[in-house]
Amino acid sequence: MVGILLVSHSSKIAQGTLELVEQMTKGKVRIDIAAGTADNRLGTDAGMIKQKIEKIHSGDGVLVLVDLGSAVMSTELAIEKLDESLRSTTLIADAPFVEGAVVAALEASFGKSLEEVKKLTEDVKKYSKLG
C-alpha cells in the first residue's frame, strides 16, 4: 500500500489533518506526519521527514503532502538523501493539504498505485469548494 506523509510547519495542523483522515479511513492506511522542528518550533525538518518516509515506505511508494513554501524544499532535501531504492518511489503531491490528504489516504486504501494516487490527489485542484 502507498504510504502518505503529511509535512507541515505546525504539528497541530498535521495532527488535526491526520485525525480527520484516520476517522475517514478507519486506520487502514500507512500514514504519518513530519511537522514542526525537533525543538517544537514552527518549521520543517528534512531529517525528520526522511526518517518518516523510511518508516512508512512499504515498497509501494510514499506520497508526501506539504503545506507551505519551505515544506517543499525540506521534503526535496529529504528525498535527495534517501537510498536510491526509496528515492524514485517517493513523490510530492502538488495539491491542497487537507483535501489532498483525504483523497490520497482514501485512494491509497483502495490499493491504487503511487502514480494513480498522486494523479487523483492533484486532481483535487480542479474542484471548487463552493461546488
Place this chain on the structure above:
Amino acid sequence: MIQRNVKISNKLGLHARPAAEFVEKANTFKSRISVEKDGKKVNAKSIIEILTLGAKYGCSIKITAEGEDEAEAVEALAKLLS
C-alpha cells in the same frame, strides 16, 4: 443502466466518514456509478466529488450505475444510505 432515488436516512448525511464509506463501497464495483442531487451529478467513486455534493440527512439523491454489476452496485449503495 439502473437508477434509484434514495432518501438519506443516515443522520450524518453524506459527510466525512459516511462519505468515505460510500466511496469505498462504490470502488468495489466495476460499473460507472454517479450520484445526482438537485441537478448536480458527480462520480460516486471520487471522495472529493461526493463531499462537494453536500448531501445532508433527509436529502433525496439519485444513484445511477451502468456496467456488469450495476444492479448489485445500486442495491449496496442505497442500503448504505438507508
